Amino acid sequence: MEFKQLVDTAEKWCSGNPFDLIFAEEVDERRLDFYAEPGISFYVLCPDGMTGGGDSFHVWSESEDCLPFLQLAQDYISSCGNKTLLEVLEKVFRSFRPLLGLPDIDDDTYEQYHADVEEEAETDHQQMGVSQQ
Secondary structure, three states, rough: HHHHHHHHEEEHHHOOOOOEEEEEEOOOOOEEEEEEEOOOOEEEEEEOOOOOOOOEEEEEEOOOOOOOHHHHHHHHEEEEEEEHHHHHHHHHHHHHHOOOOOOHHHHHHHHHHHHHHHHHHHHHHHHHHOOOO
């Protein structure tokens, strides 16, 4: 994808969340830098199919506080299949939700599911008790 299209995609993505695209550099790294308050920063290195460069995106942060939150996005990128810039940015945004003071959208679903599973397990356990005769 042309770098200009990647920049346009990144700017459009930023319009719907707290991040700003603060730097875009095509010459050496095809790098997009993002920033949001309170001091959350990361960058994306974009693949360059034209020159035979890397074939997948790479996300990183120079902030030690942000790096652990990027693990989910890094795992996602390295999983099977090609990812789009928008998919990568959405995964990064989801990873940073706790730092941004936003609720983690998966927490409620997980906790509700987890509670249902525990309740079912207890019911099954009672029914499958060993007879003591």
